[in-house]
Amino acid sequence: MPMLLDIQRKLFARTDRIKSVDFHPSEPWVIAGLYSGSVQIYNYTTGALVKTFEVAQVPVRAVRFVARKNWFIAGSDDFQLRCYNYNTSEKVSQVEAHPDYIRCLAVHPTLSLVLTASDDMTIKLWDWDKNWKHVQTFEGHTHFIMHLAFNPKDSNTFASASIDRTVKVWTISGSGFGSSGVSAPNYTLEAHDKGVNYVEYYHGGDKPYIITCGDDKTIKVWDYFSKSCIQTLEGHVSNVSFAVFHPSLPLIISGSEDGTVKLWHSNTYRLENTLDYGLERCWCAAYRKNGNDIALGYDDGLVVVKLGKEEPSVSMDGSGKVIYARNSEVLSANLATLADDVGAAALVDGQRIAIPTREMGNTEVYAQLLQHSPNGRFVTVCGDGEYIIYTALAWRNKAFGQGTGFAWSLDSNGYAVKETNSKVKVFDRNFKERSGLLNVNYSVENVKGGALLGVLGAGFVCFYSWDTGALVRRIDVDAKDILWSGSGELVAIVTDDSFYVLRFDHGAYQDYLESGAPVDDEGVEDAFEVIVDVADQIRTAKWTDECLIYTTASNKLQYLVGEQTHTINHTDQELYLLGYIPRHGRVYAVDKDVNLYSYALSLAVVQYQTAILRQDLDAAKEILAIVPQDQLNRVARFLESQDQKELALQVSTDPDHKFDLAIALDDVDTALEITRSGPQSGSEMRWRTLGDKALERWDVSSAHECFDKAGDLNALLLLGVAKGDRSILRKVAEAATAKGQTNLAFAAHLQLGDSGACIELLEATGRISEAALFARTYAPSRVPELVKLWKASLASSKRTKQAILADSIADPSVDPGLFEEGWGEALATERDVVAAAATLQQQANGSSSAAEHDTTTPSVGAPQTDKMVNGGKASGIVDASA
Numbered sequence: 001m002p003m004l005l006d007i008q009r010k011l012f013a014r015t016d017r018i019k020s021v022d023f024h025p026s027e028p029w030v031i032a033g034l035y036s037g038s039v040q041i042y043n044y045t046t047g048a049l050v051k052t053f054e055v056a057q058v059p060v061r062a063v064r065f066v067a068r069k070n071w072f073i074a075g076s077d078d079f080q081l082r083c084y085n086y087n088t089s090e091k092v093s094q095v096e097a098h099p100d101y102i103r104c105l106a107v108h109p110t111l112s113l114v115l116t117a118s119d120d121m122t123i124k125l126w127d128w129d130k131n132w133k134h135v136q137t138f139e140g141h142t143h144f145i146m147h148l149a150f151n152p153k154d155s156n157t158f159a160s161a162s163i164d165r166t167v168k169v170w171t172i173s174g175s176g177f178g179s180s181g182v183s184a185p186n187y188t189l190e191a192h193d194k195g196v197n198y199v200e201y202y203h204g205g206d207k208p209y210i211i212t213c214g215d216d217k218t219i220k221v222w223d224y225f226s227k228s229c230i231q232t233l234e235g236h237v238s239n240v241s242f243a244v245f246h247p248s249l250p251l252i253i254s255g256s257e258d259g260t261v262k263l264w265h266s267n268t269y270r271l272e273n274t275l276d277y278g279l280e281r282c283w284c285a286a287y288r289k290n291g292n293d294i295a296l297g298y299d300d301g302l303v304v305v306k307l308g309k310e311e312p313s314v315s316m317d318g319s320g321k322v323i324y325a326r327n328s329e330v331l332s333a334n335l336a337t338l339a340d341d342v343g344a345a346a347l348v349d350g351q352r353i354a355i356p357t358r359e360m361g362n363t364e365v366y367a368q369l370l371q372h373s374p375n376g377r378f379v380t381v382c383g384d385g386e387y388i389i390y391t392a393l394a395w396r397n398k399a400f401g402q403g404t405g406f407a408w409s410l411d412s413n414g415y416a417v418k419e420t421n422s423k424v425k426v427f428d429r430n431f432k433e434r435s436g437l438l439n440v441n442y443s444v445e446n447v448k449g450g451a452l453l454g455v456l457g458a459g460f461v462c463f464y465s466w467d468t469g470a471l472v473r474r475i476d477v478d479a480k481d482i483l484w485s486g487s488g489e490l491v492a493i494v495t496d497d498s499f500y501v502l503r504f505d506h507g508a509y510q511d512y513l514e515s516g517a518p519v520d521d522e523g524v525e526d527a528f529e530v531i532v533d534v535a536d537q538i539r540t541a542k543w544t545d546e547c548l549i550y551t552t553a554s555n556k557l558q559y560l561v562g563e564q565t566h567t568i569n570h571t572d573q574e575l576y577l578l579g580y581i582p583r584h585g586r587v588y589a590v591d592k593d594v595n596l597y598s599y600a601l602s603l604a605v606v607q608y609q610t611a612i613l614r615q616d617l618d619a620a621k622e623i624l625a626i627v628p629q630d631q632l633n634r635v636a637r638f639l640e641s642q643d644q645k646e647l648a649l650q651v652s653t654d655p656d657h658k659f660d661l662a663i664a665l666d667d668v669d670t671a672l673e674i675t676r677s678g679p680q681s682g683s684e685m686r687w688r689t690l691g692d693k694a695l696e697r698w699d700v701s702s703a704h705e706c707f708d709k710a711g712d713l714n715a716l717l718l719l720g721v722a723k724g725d726r727s728i729l730r731k732v733a734e735a736a737t738a739k740g741q742t743n744l745a746f747a748a749h750l751q752l753g754d755s756g757a758c759i760e761l762l763e764a765t766g767r768i769s770e771a772a773l774f775a776r777t778y779a780p781s782r783v784p785e786l787v788k789l790w791k792a793s794l795a796s797s798k799r800t801k802q803a804i805l806a807d808s809i810a811d812p813s814v815d816p817g818l819f820e821e822g823w824g825e826a827l828a829t830e831r832d833v834v835a836a837a838a839t840l841q842q843q844a845n846g847s848s849s850a851a852e853h854d855t856t857t858p859s860v861g862a863p864q865t866d867k868m869v870n871g872g873k874a875s876g877i878v879d880a881s882a
Contacts (some may be wrong), residue, residue, distance in 0.1 A: 005249075005263070005272060009291065011276070011304035018297030019061045022072075022106075023288040030286070030295045031072055031086075032302050039074055041086060044293065044304040052448035053084055062105040062116075069128075075102030075116055081126070095132050097124060106148040109155050114174070117145035123160060123173060138170050140185045147242075149210075157186070159210060163195035167212055169224065189227060192216045193559055198242040204327060211252065213240035219254050219264075231269045235262055243284050246294070249308055250327060250366045253294060255282035261296055263307070265384075267328070267366070277303050290593070297800040310592045310596045311540070313367040316578040317376035317392065323360065324594045325367035325381065328396065330360040333596070335581060335588060347586060349569055351509040353596040361395040364389065374486075375412040382406050387417060389431070407449030409466045410488050418447045424455060426469065437469040450484025450491060452502060461493065463523070472509060473523035475502075485543040490531070494538045501531045501548065501560065532563040540577040541590075546613075547606045549587055551577050557587065557599055561606065562613040564641055566634070569599045601633045609638050624651070633657065659686060668693045672702065684710045691715060704728070711735075713744055721751055733757070753837070755779045759786070768793055776812070780826040784813045 017035035024031070028045040034660035037056040042049055058077035064081075071092060074082050081097035084090065086806040098118035106115040123145060125139035143164035150159045156173045163689050168185035190343060192214035202209035209230065213219045219233040219240055233243075238258035245252060245266060252264040261275040261282055280299035287294045292310055296303045314324035320335035333355050338347075347353065369382035372392065379392050387403040389397060403425075405418030413429045421444055426437045440462075448454035452463040452472055461479045463472040481494040493500045508526040513519075536558075541550035548560040549568075556739035557568040557575065568587060575589040575597060604627045613618035627635055636652035636753040639645070641662065649661040655674055664673035668690065675686045691706030700719065707715040711731050720728030729748045736745035742765050749757040755778040762771035763786075787809060816823040 004325065005251075005308050006306075007275070008306040009303065010306055011042060011047050011059055011295075011302065013042060013047070013049070013303075014301045017283070017299045018302055019059060019283055020063045021284050021286045021295040021297045021302065022064050023286050023293070023295060024065050025289065026069050027067075028046065028462065029065075030302070030304055031063055031065060032295075033060035033074055035059040037076065039063055039072065039084075041072075042302065042304075042775060044295070049708050051086065051089065053089065055084075056080065056615070060182075061101065061103055064105055064107050064109055073105060073107065073114060075105050076102045079118075081105070081114075081116055081132075083132075093128070093132050095126070097121065097126070097134075097136055101144075101793060103145055104147050106150055108172075109150060109152075111155075115148050115150075115158060117148050117160060117171075121145065121162075123148065123170070136172060137182045138185070139182055139190070140165070140168055142208075143195070147198065149200050152203055153201075153205065156289045159199045159201070161191070161196040161199040161212060161214075163215075165190065165192050165194060165214070167191045167196055167199050167210070167222075170441075187227065189222060189825065192218065193223070198244075199241060200242075200244045202245045203247045206327075206329075211243050211245060213243040213254060215239040218258070219243040219252065221252075221269075231675060233264055233269060233271075235271055236260065237276075238281075241281075241283050244285060244287060246291050246292075246307070247287055248327075249292060251307065253285060253287075255285055255296060257281040257283075259298075261285075265366075268384075275305070277301075279303070308368070310574070310590055311576050312590060312594050313381075313592055314576070314590055315370050315372045316579065316588065317577070318682060320581050320584075320588075321376070321378065321392070322578060322588075322590075322596070323370065323372070323379055323392065324590075325370055326594070328362050328364075328366070330363055330367075330381075331357045332360050333357045335584075335596075338584065347584075347598050348572065348602075349596060351597045353598060355596060361390075363390075369406065370409070373408045373412045373415075374410055377412065380406050380408070380415075389415075392756070399427075405444075405446045405452060407447040409449055409453070410451045410484055410486075410687075415449065415468055416447050416453050418444055421445075426453070426466070434469075437467075438464060448482035451484060451488030452484075452491075454479075454482040454484075456480075458769070463527075464621070471519060471521070471523045473525070474521065475528065481538075481541075483541050483543060483548070485546060485548075489542070490546060490548075491528075492541060492543075494541065497534060497537055498535045499538050499541075499550075500533050502528045503531055504528055530592060532560070534560065534565060535566070539574065542577050542579045544580040544582070546610050549577060549580055549601070551575050551589065557589070559601065559606070561609045561638075564609075564638065566638070568601055571597075577701065602628055604628070605631045605635060608635060610636040612639065612642055612644065614751045629653070636661075663689060663693065668697065668699075668702070672706075686710075688712050688715075713739075713741065717744065717748055717751075720748070737761075756782075780812070780823070780830050787811045815860045 003590055015034060018032045019035055020033035022031050028043050029041050029050060030044050032040050037058055037060055039053040039055050039060055040049060042872060049711050055074050056076040056078050060074050060076045061750050062075040063072055070085055070087050070478050071083050072086050079096050079098050080094055082094045083092040085092055097116045098120050100119040102116055104117050104119050112127055114126045115123055115196060117123045121141045124134055125136040127133050127135050132774050141162040141164050143162050144162050145162045147161040149159050157169060159167055159169050161167050167189040169187055170183060170185050191212045194215035196212055196214040198213050199210050208223055208225045210222050210224050213449045217236050217238060217240060220229050221231040223230055236256035236258055238256050240254055240256045243252060243254040250266045252266050255261045259276055259280055259282060262271060263273040267270050282296060284297040285294055288603050292307045294302055294307060312324060314322065316322045317442060320334045322335060324331055363381045365381060365383040365386050367381045367383050371380055378393055379390050381388050385402060385404055387401060387406050388397055389399040391398055401417060403417035403419050407416045409415060413735045417425045419425055421581045424438050424440055424447055426434045428434055445456045453466055456479055460474055460476045462474045465472055477493055478495055479493050480496060482731060489504055491502050491504060509524050512524045536554035539551045539553055541548055551557055555571045555574060557571060558565050559568060568751050571590055572692055575591055578588040578590060580587050582603045585600060585602050587595060587601050588598050590596055604623055608620055608623045608627055611623055632651050633654045636648040636657060639651060640646035645661050645665055649658060650708040652658045659671055659674050662674065671690055675690060687706045687710035691703045694703035694706055704719055713736050716728055717732045720732060729752050733745050733748035736748060746758055746761050759775055759779060759782055761773050762774060768786060768790045772783060773781040775786050791806045791809055810818045812823045
């Protein structure tokens with residue numbers, strides 16, 4: 001059976017002919033050396049052209065990133081080796097490396113060394129830390145050298161491929177290193193009948209292989225220990241430009257001048273797929289070492305494709321035993337060995353877990369799916385169109401067969417296999433086929449296990465009974481995964497952009513069958529009830545009791561209880577969920593390289609939330625006693641979302657949250673207590689909120705305290721006027737003046753009847769005209785001096801109209817006849833008012849409680865305005881001037 005390999009095109013760019021490509025190890029960039037002499041950097045996730053460098057006027061045949069220096073190095077047909085900083089676009093260096101075209105180069109994985117090879121038939125070694133000193137020359141080829149490759153298992157050795165039909169292996173350490181010496185090859189392989197275009201080492205430690213390809217249209221795999229050819233691959237119809245081992249998939253990728261790229265299985269050497277993007281000849285390729293992406297360079301463009309899935313083949317059983325596959329190797333790690341009381345508690349959220357692994361054995365197929373049976377006794381491996389069931393402890397083969405999909409029943413008493421797109425087989429617990437149990441008449445995309453057998457079709461899911469094979473329900477949804485809770489009551493159906501949680505009502509289904517009513521192609525409608533629809537992209541998910549824990553495409557770790565989602569943590573990388581270990585109270589996940597991580601999730605919290613959702617308040621009260629203190633605020637937030645605000649107020653330990661809950665419950669006394677006992681710095685908003693609440697209850701005394709501590713002068717002015725409390729008004733006037741809130745200070749002084757202070761405020765703010773008009777009404781004796789100031793300010797103006805206006809202003813003390821009111825009567829009235837005020841003040845000073853008298857005096861406001869001959873409204877003046 002062929003290997004099931006998803007191929008996703010990520011970048012397609014039309015360009016000039018590309019002779020070399022390379023991936024950046026950390027940025028989403030691919031660099032291309034063009035025949036036109038340019039070097040281009042593309043973002044393969046967005047498809048955008050990041051930068052272009054005009055390197056030469058002749059072809060650039062070799063380009064490589066040096067990420068640790070923020071460089072790229074390019075070799076071209078003008079014999080020059082150039083180095084650029086790709087961040088600043090600055091040329092770092094340029095040397096004439098050879099007297100002929102530079103065909104290829106290789107960067108040492110750890111040292112400051114670069115190899116270059118040329119049509120001059122030599123290879124040279126350069127050290128950039130020594131100002132690009134030429135430190136060694138390698139001679140032995142008799143024709144153009146086409147490619148160089150360091151040995152990943154021994155970086156002191158490298159191989160070269162040449163048109164002279166040979167591959168040679170060299171060592172960079174020796175007597176000549178560092179002294180411009182000349183070195184000869186260690187050995188030579190007569191590799192092909194025609195020129196050799198490429199050489200590459202196998203990345204794994206289990207096979208001492210190199211791969212070559214050439215103009216004889218073949219690809220060859222060699223054992224470099226025995227120096228023998230292991231396999232010859234034929235299929236291209238023109239010169240083969242490159243052939244590489246994929247670093248993580250069991251694939252050989254080859255490209256040819258026939259325009260095709262072929263994918264071969266590196267274990268069976270079977271041709272798996274052929275890619276043709278219609279861009280003429282294919283010249284070069286690169287792979288991302290920490291991913292499944294490959295870049296392909298053609299005559300007419302650049303293509304980046306993703307091969308297969310990056311999700312690792314890994315599974316964890318309920319006890320914490322983790323099993324994963326790395327190529328054909330199967331390894332295990334036991335999280336249960338973490339000391340439950342010490343080790344798990346000491347784990348830090350998001351920190352990598354260092355835990356020993358051991359080899360379990362090998363698997364005969366490339367594991368595209370690996371999963372435990374629900375009881376943990378067996379492990380299924382699917383890949384290469386086959387499935388194998390192993391025992392989880394001893395890793396012994398128990399059953400195998402043809403299949404591209406696999407599903408366990410919830411009780412581990414059976415399993416189902418998608419054998420072909422139109423055939424699903426069901427087996428019992430003894431690995432015997434239950435022939436004829438299930439017949440499908442549609443194209444099957446996958447099968448999923450659980451309480452019912454889920455069969456995924458194009459745009460729908462059909463659920464079948466494991467016992468009878470009868471259709472239970474058809475649901476029209478384009479599902480990619482189905483996840484059942486351990487009780488078999490809840491099921492999550494995952495789509496590309498959302499997921500649904502449904503409740504399976506087994507009793508309703510049985511009642512329908514017992515009624516004798518026919519079951520049509522849609523199944524029994526009452527068998528499922530939709531609980532919640534969540535618009536979030538799930539990457540991986542697992543159930544623990546009635547809690548669905550999942551990772552999202554936006555790198556969040558969340559869980560769903562009832563209809564509420566809660567975030568456990570945000571991650572900075574793609575993580576794949578393993579599961580939850582209740583004893584540890586932690587969620588475990590892995591990255592694509594099967595590095596383990598964990599995050600805290602209290603089991604008591606989940607159980608408490610479940611009890612609340614079931615409205616079992618007695619059970620919830622018992623569980624609350626064992627909820628960790630640091631989780632109480634999370635519980636309180638959950639209770640608030642369930643409209644249990646009174647209970648949330650009792651549970652919460654966060655003062656801010658408790659205050660908000662008390663306000664929402666209109667519990668002003670509790671809110672006051674929280675605010676009084678908390679820090680006063682930055683609490684102004686709380687006091688203001690409490691003041692408003694107190695006023696709603698007509699609690700003026702509490703409102704006064706709150707507005708005073710909030711520093712809300714507007715509200716205090718309102719209270720002072722409403723109560724007739726002169727002490728409040730004086731405090732407002734002083735505070736407003738200090739803060740520069742002159743309008744508010746003016747209003748307070750006006751309510752106090754302090755016309756002098758009002759005039760001084762108007763003068764201080766440059767409002768002389770308003771001061772004069774205000775004095776005409778409330779303090780006539782001040783008018784002459786203010787009129788003089790008014791006229792002087794106008795006369796000093798450079799505007800002609802203002803200067804003329806100054807002459808038109810009349811002074812009532814000089815020209816009293818111009819005023820209808822009696823000027824003398826106004827002055828006399830002012831004296832009477834001042835005298836009356838003085839008398840009142842003397843009486844107040846003689847009282848036993850001046851403060852009490854001051855609070856109850858009815859003289860708040862400007863009572864003298866009733867006696868003035870001109871009853872102007874000063875407040876109107878202030879508003880207009882504002």
